[in-house]
Every structure is written in C-alpha cells, then in structure tokens.
Amino acid sequence: MSLTSIARLFFQQRWRELERHQTEGEALQREVLSHLLEKAKDTEYGRNHLFGAAKGYDDFVRNTPINTYEEVKTDIDRMRHGEEDVLWPGRVKWFAKSSGTTNDKSKFIPVSPDGLQHLHYKGGADVVALYLRNNPKSRMFDGRGLILGGSHAPNYNLPGSLVGDLSAILIENINPIVNLIRVPSKQTALLSDFEVKRDRIAREAMTKNVTNLSGVPSWMLSVLNRVMEISGKEHLEDVWPNIEVFFHGGVAFTPYREQYEKLITSPKMHYMETYNASEGFFGIQDDPADKSMLLMLDYDVFYEFQEMGTDRIVPLWGVETGKNYAMIISTSCGLWRYMIGDTIRFTSTNPYKFVISGRTKSFINAFGEELIVDNAEQGLAYACQKTGAVVSEYTAAPVFMDANAKCSHQWVIEFAKRPTDLNEFAAILDRKLQEVNSDYEAKRYKDITLQPLQIIEARPNLFNDWLKANGKLGGQHKVPRLSNERKIIEQLITMNQ
Known part of the structure; x- marks a missing residue:
C-alpha cells in the first residue's frame, strides 16, 4: 500500500x-x-x-x-x-x-x-x-x-x-x-x-x-x-x-x-x-x-x-x-x-x-511586503528632507513579476518642487521604506526579486485631471495612495503622456 x-x-x-x-x-x-x-x-x-x-x-x-x-x-x-x-x-x-x-x-x-x-x-x-x-x-x-x-x-x-x-x-x-x-x-x-x-x-x-x-x-x-x-x-x-x-x-x-x-x-x-x-x-x-x-x-x-x-x-x-x-x-x-x-x-x-x-487600509502586498500608507508617508517625508523636494500628490502600485521573476513598485509623483536628481530621490525613498518596514526590507534583499522602486514624474495637475475625469474632483475625494493592482496607476500613466 x-x-x-x-x-x-x-x-x-x-x-x-x-x-x-x-x-x-x-x-x-x-x-x-x-x-x-x-x-x-x-x-x-x-x-x-x-x-x-x-x-x-x-x-x-x-x-x-x-x-x-x-x-x-x-x-x-x-x-x-x-x-x-x-x-x-x-x-x-x-x-x-x-x-x-x-x-x-x-x-x-x-x-x-x-x-x-x-x-x-x-x-x-x-x-x-x-x-x-x-x-x-x-x-x-x-x-x-x-x-x-x-x-x-x-x-x-x-x-x-x-x-x-x-x-x-x-x-x-x-x-x-x-x-x-x-x-x-x-x-x-x-x-x-x-x-x-x-x-x-x-x-x-x-x-x-x-x-x-x-x-x-x-x-x-x-x-x-x-x-x-x-x-x-x-x-x-x-x-x-x-x-x-x-x-x-x-x-x-x-x-x-x-x-x-x-x-x-x-x-x-x-x-x-x-x-x-x-x-x-x-x-x-x-x-x-x-x-x-x-x-x-x-x-x-x-x-x-x-x-x-x-x-x-x-x-x-x-x-x-x-x-x-x-x-x-x-x-x-x-x-x-x-x-x-x-x-x-x-x-x-x-x-x-x-x-x-x-x-x-490602503496598502501594497503583491509580494508579501505589506507596505502601508504610513510607511510611504515616512519614506517620502525623509526623501524630501534630504533632497529639498516637495511632493504634492502621489500613488504607487506593484509591477508584477516578469519571466525572470523580477518585480518592483512603481510610483507616480507630482512634485511642487522637484528634486535635482530624481534617481537620488528614488534611492533615498527606497532605503527609508526598508528601514521602516521589515517585510519590504526582506523582499528587497540584494535585489533578488523585488527590484529598486521606479518613479514616474507626473506633469502638473495630473492628479486633479484624473479626479475630474472620474467625477471625483472636489470634496474629500483623492487618488488612493497605494493600490495592490494597477488599474489606477495605468490610467494616470496614460494621462501623463
């Protein structure tokens, strides 16, 4: 048997x-x-x-x-x-x-x-x-x-x-x-x-x-x-x-x-x-x-x-x-x-x-990283402090694994005052997120699977235009800060072109 x-x-x-x-x-x-x-x-x-x-x-x-x-x-x-x-x-x-x-x-x-x-x-x-x-x-x-x-x-x-x-x-x-x-x-x-x-x-x-x-x-x-x-x-x-x-x-x-x-x-x-x-x-x-x-x-x-x-x-x-x-x-x-x-x-x-x-709560947990809005806010505040930048609006979503099992987070950020070096801003943000979130830190280990985050700089008023197009302009409506899927960020990227 x-x-x-x-x-x-x-x-x-x-x-x-x-x-x-x-x-x-x-x-x-x-x-x-x-x-x-x-x-x-x-x-x-x-x-x-x-x-x-x-x-x-x-x-x-x-x-x-x-x-x-x-x-x-x-x-x-x-x-x-x-x-x-x-x-x-x-x-x-x-x-x-x-x-x-x-x-x-x-x-x-x-x-x-x-x-x-x-x-x-x-x-x-x-x-x-x-x-x-x-x-x-x-x-x-x-x-x-x-x-x-x-x-x-x-x-x-x-x-x-x-x-x-x-x-x-x-x-x-x-x-x-x-x-x-x-x-x-x-x-x-x-x-x-x-x-x-x-x-x-x-x-x-x-x-x-x-x-x-x-x-x-x-x-x-x-x-x-x-x-x-x-x-x-x-x-x-x-x-x-x-x-x-x-x-x-x-x-x-x-x-x-x-x-x-x-x-x-x-x-x-x-x-x-x-x-x-x-x-x-x-x-x-x-x-x-x-x-x-x-x-x-x-x-x-x-x-x-x-x-x-x-x-x-x-x-x-x-x-x-x-x-x-x-x-x-x-x-x-x-x-x-x-x-x-x-x-x-x-x-x-x-x-x-x-x-x-x-x-x-708003979050990204596509790869077990459980990134919450508070983590994102801490990371952005620190990156702004270090670079002199000012963020007016942002959202982030996962980029799902490719054929090589690589994945990342993608951010669309509208700056009131842009950093001199966007790559430096992204690197500081990424390091701070690892500092405040142990799961994100573990998933980013040696870039094996979760790669460094990507930032797309938004044109002025992109987020307001998105809210208007979706009938959400005014009041307390806002673009979700973090999302576990890509519907919203794809719309924003399309409107940013």
Whole structure:
C-alpha cells in the first residue's frame, strides 16, 4: 500500500467531521468561543475581562473591547520577556514576526503551543485532507513536498524562545516524520540569506521526486526559476514528472497564474488557495471549481465581522453575502477581538464561504511586503528632507513579476518642487521604506526579486485631471495612495503622456 493510500485512510474521519461545516456553522463557533473562554479565564486578560462569568457571546462582547496591535503590544512584549498567563495560559515561546503598524517596524504575533497545533498545523492538515478528497488519483505522498519557509532568531536571548517568520516557526516545530517527505533540509529551509537559500533549495530539490509545492507564489516562482536555470529544462514537469499541486497563499495568485501555467504545462497540475497568516489559518479552497474558500470553523479561532463603512459588528451567524467585512478574531494564541486588517466578502452562508476582498487600509502586498500608507508617508517625508523636494500628490502600485521573476513598485509623483536628481530621490525613498518596514526590507534583499522602486514624474495637475475625469474632483475625494493592482496607476500613466 502506498503512502498516499495510507494517508487517505487517516483522513477519512476528518472528512466526516468537516461535513458539519455545511449546516452547523453557528454551533461550531459557539463551541469554539466557549472553549477559548474556559481555557483563558484564569489568565490576566481573562480575569480583567470576566471570562469566567461569561455565559455566551453577548457577555463576551460586553466585557471585551476591540483590539488592534497597539492595544496589546505591551502585553505581548511582557510575554516575549517570559511572563506567563498574560493573554493565554502558560508561557508562549514563539512569536511570528509580521509587517509593522503605524508606530512600529514589526509586529510580533504570539504563537502558543495550542495555537500551533489547533490553528496552524490543523489548517495545514486540512488542506491535504481536502485535496485528497477532491483528487482520488493523487499520488502526492509517493514523492516529496517542496515547502518554502523563512528564518528565525532568538527572542530577547531567552532559552528556547524564537521570533521570526511564521513559516520558520512551523518548520522548527514540525513533526520529524514530516521531514521524511519534504525538501529542502531543515538547515537549508531556515537560512536567512534568500540568495543562498534559493540556490540550495533548487539544487537539493532537483534530484528528488517532488510532487507538491507549498508557499507564497512570488517566492516559489523565484525558486522554480532557479531550478529551471540550473536544470536547463523547458518546463517544470521535465524536472519533476510527478508534480501535481501547488498549495499557495499569502498574496493573490491571479497575477502569477499565467507564469505558472507557462512554467508547468502538465494537465494534471492543480492549484489550491489557502488563507493562512501570522495570526492564524482561516480558509481553504475546498472546491477546485469555486475560487472562494471555506471558512474553517472548528479551529481555535472565533470570528466576528465589522461591516465596512459602519460600526456594526456581528458574529458569524449575523453576516450576509455580498458585503465587505473587516475580520475580527479571538484565538488560542491570546488575540482577543483582534482586528487582523483583512477584509472578506461572503459568497455563501451555507456553508460559510468567502473571498479576500482587501485590507482595511490602503496598502501594497503583491509580494508579501505589506507596505502601508504610513510607511510611504515616512519614506517620502525623509526623501524630501534630504533632497529639498516637495511632493504634492502621489500613488504607487506593484509591477508584477516578469519571466525572470523580477518585480518592483512603481510610483507616480507630482512634485511642487522637484528634486535635482530624481534617481537620488528614488534611492533615498527606497532605503527609508526598508528601514521602516521589515517585510519590504526582506523582499528587497540584494535585489533578488523585488527590484529598486521606479518613479514616474507626473506633469502638473495630473492628479486633479484624473479626479475630474472620474467625477471625483472636489470634496474629500483623492487618488488612493497605494493600490495592490494597477488599474489606477495605468490610467494616470496614460494621462501623463
């Protein structure tokens, strides 16, 4: 019997459990909330917010405020220094480093042992379970999985405590048995130098029977292009004849799909989207014919949703299809009524299925860099200070990867006072963005994938002309500062000619 056949037997019980998602969403979520409150009632946060006295959702909402990272930053820093029973029982040793907020270069999201097992790893297992359910002819476990990960470092020099990319934390704590069916080696997977890592991954994986890929589309493409360079082959299936699926998440796949389909021409290739973040694992594309994802309801995460443009917050059983909601989570990692910053739109409520619709704030996250407006404002202010320039209007958007897996950010800037040297201004801006945003800094490392930013100088009144042409001149209308797609910037470039 093959390993894939054994895996199918292992997942049969989970397939039956997942059937509850079809009609019992509210019951599942009420069970999760009850479990979380009971588990955390004796923590400092639980005592302060009366978790032990809560009889249900209404009590929880009455006693617990909405939080952003700024509200819990002090508590998380105490946990990083080794304090126990603060936001979640016991000591938390692992912290996922994520892009920063208005006030900080980085966020440090706690990853408790419970969260690791019942939120992150459970999501990964369900991805495989659902894929095998949908693909009875799969042989994925008869070969290796190529799994990309980041790196980690000691946390405040505390023994056994780590801070780093979530993927690195997952690899560090993974069951040793899994290492028998994955590449690259753990040592290579956790390297911090991506240029060295990419080459080593390619060389280690080339001689293996790789059947499945897992990672962020932009960075996986960079690794695969290195595989093609070394191998000299035309298509990926010439290197790995049994390649059959790419489990992807982190950034939207749409801009990369065409490049992957050119690289992998095998008709048996599948693509499966996941919604996994530093804060938790939330959704899985359970139907290959449906681009929406199934919201995972029996993990250690309780969901609430704020209807965009309003103050209305509802639990899962209060949502409606077609509306944009900001997602609010409470988890076994100690995040309570936490605004994650993502917005989703439900396509179905029986079962609860959704698509990611954006962020609560203007941003660029085409390659995992999570650049927010505050980063942009800091960078521009610094560049202006250093060059004597004055910026009156600007917008920025990604330039998606070319055939060589190169990408960049493109800025259209209207200057009230232009810099003497536009290239110098761009270089200063780029360096400042790396200083204030750790994810942008990581993606810009050695120009391997994310290239230096490009600036197009706008003619006078270009932005006003765009607003007028779109019926938005006057009032509080403005051109979005950052966009994750190119529609607006392309219009501006056309009007600038």
